[in-house]
Amino acid sequence: MARDVRTGPAAPAEQRAPVRGTTPRLVGLIWALLILNTLGSTGAVTVVPIPRLVTQVLTMGALVAAFGLALLLNPRLRVRPSAYLLLLTLLLVVSVIASADLESGFGALFRCARFAVFIATLWLLTRWWDGSLTLVRQHIRVLGVVLVSVVLGMVISPGLAFPESYGGRLVGALWPLTAPQVGQYAAVVAGLTLVLWLSRRTDGRSALLVAGPATAMLVLSHTRTATVGLLAALAIAGLSLLFTSVRARKAFGWTVAGTGLLAVVAAPAVQAWFQRGQTDENFSNLTGRAKVWDALLDQPRTVSEEVFGVGLTDKSFDGLPIDSSWLAVYHEQGYLGIVIVAAFLGTLLVASVLRPPSPARACAIFLVTYCLVTSYTEAGLGDASPYLLYLALAAALLARPQAPPDVPGTAGRVAT
Numbered sequence: 153m154a155r156d157v158r159t160g161p162a163a164p165a166e167q168r169a170p171v172r173g174t175t176p177r178l179v180g181l182i183w184a185l186l187i188l189n190t191l192g193s194t195g196a197v198t199v200v201p202i203p204r205l206v207t208q209v210l211t212m213g214a215l216v217a218a219f220g221l222a223l224l225l226n227p228r229l230r231v232r233p234s235a236y237l238l239l240l241t242l243l244l245v246v247s248v249i250a251s252a253d254l255e256s257g258f259g260a261l262f263r264c265a266r267f268a269v270f271i272a273t274l275w276l277l278t279r280w281w282d283g284s285l286t287l288v289r290q291h292i293r294v295l296g297v298v299l300v301s302v303v304l305g306m307v308i309s310p311g312l313a314f315p316e317s318y319g320g321r322l323v324g325a326l327w328p329l330t331a332p333q334v335g336q337y338a339a340v341v342a343g344l345t346l347v348l349w350l351s352r353r354t355d356g357r358s359a360l361l362v363a364g365p366a367t368a369m370l371v372l373s374h375t376r377t378a379t380v381g382l383l384a385a386l387a388i389a390g391l392s393l394l395f396t397s398v399r400a401r402k403a404f405g406w407t408v409a410g411t412g413l414l415a416v417v418a419a420p421a422v423q424a425w426f427q428r429g430q431t432d433e434n435f436s437n438l439t440g441r442a443k444v445w446d447a448l449l450d451q452p453r454t455v456s457e458e459v460f461g462v463g464l465t466d467k468s469f470d471g472l473p474i475d476s477s478w479l480a481v482y483h484e485q486g487y488l489g490i491v492i493v494a495a496f497l498g499t500l501l502v503a504s505v506l507r508p509p510s511p512a513r514a515c516a517i518f519l520v521t522y523c524l525v526t527s528y529t530e531a532g533l534g535d536a537s538p539y540l541l542y543l544a545l546a547a548a549l550l551a552r553p554q555a556p557p558d559v560p561g562t563a564g565r566v567a568t
Contacts, residue, residue, distance in 0.1 A: 175280050178225050180290040182277060185218035187294045189270070190538045195328030196318065199309050202328065212266065215536075219269050222276035232278040232554070235503075236547040239496040240271055243534065246485050246492065251463030256484075260463035263535060267464070270536035274544050281548040283512050285353060291545055292344055295337045296362065299369060301326045302334055314372075319428065322372040332530065335375025336538065339382040340522065342366035347389050347518050350400045351511035374428055381525040389518035396509040441529060444472045445479055461486035467531040477527035481534040493533050497524060500543060503550045516546040 193207035244267050251260035305325025306313040312325040321331035329337075342363040349359035370378060393400035448469045461484045467474050474480045481489040500520045507513045519542045523533070532539035 175282075175284065175286045176225060178221060179277060179280050180286070182218045182221050182225070182273065183287060183290050184294045185214040185221070186270070186273065186541055187291070187298075187538070188214040189218065190536060190541055191298070191327065191329070192333065193328070195330040195333065196315060196323035196325065197312055198328055199305065199312060199325050207328065215266065215269055215273070219273045219276075222273045226276045226279055229276070230279050231275050232281060232551065234275075234278050234281070234547060234551075235499045236496050236543065237271065237275055237278065239492055239499065240274075240540070243485065243489060243492045243496075244268055244271055246460060246488050247464050247534075250460040250485055253463075256463040256465045260465065263464035267536050270540075278548075278551075281551040282553045283510075283549060283551050284553075285348070285512060285515070285549075287545055287548050288344055288348070288512075288515050292341055292362065295341045296366075298327070298329075298337055299334075299341060299366060302329065302369065303365070319374070321374040322369060331373045332375050332377065335370050335373035335378035336526070336530075338366040338370040338373065339375075339378040340519075340542065342370065343382050343386050343389075343518050343522065344515055346386060347393075347514050348511065350390055350393055350403060351397055351514055352399060353511050376428075377526050377529045381522045384525045385518045385521035388521045389514045392504075392509060392514050392517050440472075441475045444469055444474060445476060448474065448479055448483055457486065459486045459488055461489055464535055467535075474531055475529055477531050477533035477539070480531040485534055489534055496543070497533075500546055500550065504546075507550055512549040516549040519543065519546040519549075 189211050191211060193204055193211055244264065247267060248264050251264050254260065302313070302322065302324050306322070309325050313322060314320045315323060318331050322334050323329060323331050324334060345354065345359050345363040345366070348354045349356065349363075370382065390400050390403065451469075461482065464484050467480050467484075469483060474483065477493070478490060481493050485492075497520065500516070504513060504517045504520060507516075523539050523542055527533055527539070530539070531537075
């Protein structure tokens with residue numbers, strides 16, 4: 153894992169980061185289990201066929217274990233106020249109301265139960281949300297292990313790792329990960345690592361060893377949404393560091409020059425990569441997504457379905473994936489769900505703007521921006537998913553450090 157950079161003159165006392173308490177190792181294990189729960193249980197054909205029931209048991213077991221360990225670690229149920237989790241809890245209430253009439257079947261209530269345990273586990277962890285980079289590093293480590301499994305799949309069975317059914321895109325051959333999932337995890341690992349490097353929280357060699365392979369895997373996965381999300385989020389996170397990091401200013405200058413050169417020299421190759429051999433019509437309707445979206449919006453709905461939705465589903469409509477967070481939330485949790493999702497995204501954005509410049513703030517900006525950009529063509533903001541975990545990580549990064557109990561007048565600060 154990347155190591156901290158300790159060089160350079162010491163900052164003045166008034167500019168030094170507040171002293172934070174140590175985070176128990178068990179918190180890192182719980183976070184790893186939450187990531188395992190959100191990996192999903194369907195995808196590509198694997199080297200050793202894994203029945204879907206087995207993957208579901210493993211992922212759900214990980215969530216139950218995470219909740220149990222969180223209770224063990226925080227038996228007195230001490231939590232910090234969090235606007236993000238409060239809104240997420242409200243979204244859960246809407247989901248339960250929408251799912252109660254079983255219009256989407258008993259699976260909707262099961263998904264609500266999973267969502268409830270997911271949120272409860274995050275609440276129990278808020279006690280250790282202090283704005284430090286500990287969880288960021290743990291997130292990179294765990295996703296790095298996931299990406300290593302994809303690389304091992306490439307080595308063991310290149311044919312399964314680049315199947316024709318996915319157009320030769322990189323998928324998981326050991327664990328059933330789809331190409332968009334591989335691209336998403338690679339983009340987040342590369343982006344967070346580069347933000348740490350820009351803010352001088354890791355050295356160049358470590359950043360290259362982590363971000364280099366992750367970027368290569370993103371390219372091999374041919375995932376356009378993750379690529380655009382990475383570029384946009386990295387640009388905005390880098391801009392937030394311009395006035396506090398010389399490295400960020402230099403990188404920004406080189407990036408502008410490199411982008412101009414790329415636009416002149418490699419424009420046809422970049423265009424061909426983004427088009428993925430698709431026809432202009434298929435490319436313009438977002439690989440068929442627009443047709444599903446039009447059908448979903450044309451579906452007649454009652455007033456209750458407009459307000460509360462039809463309940464939690466598998467993020468599909470007429471057997472086809474919705475592939476849009478906003479339309480999936482509209483379908484499952486109605487207009488009320490859209491308002492709540494917009495509220496917690498807006499809360500995190502405002503908190504990011506109001507915090508003073510710091511590496512934690514830059515990482516949070518990267519995560520929130522990435523989720524915003526990818527929400528257009530990826531579902532996940534209305535149910536337990538990697539995206540809600542990214543936003544929880546952003547909320548933890550934006551939380552103010554807890555003052556020691558013996559310092560008067562500093563208790564009760566609210567986490568974001």
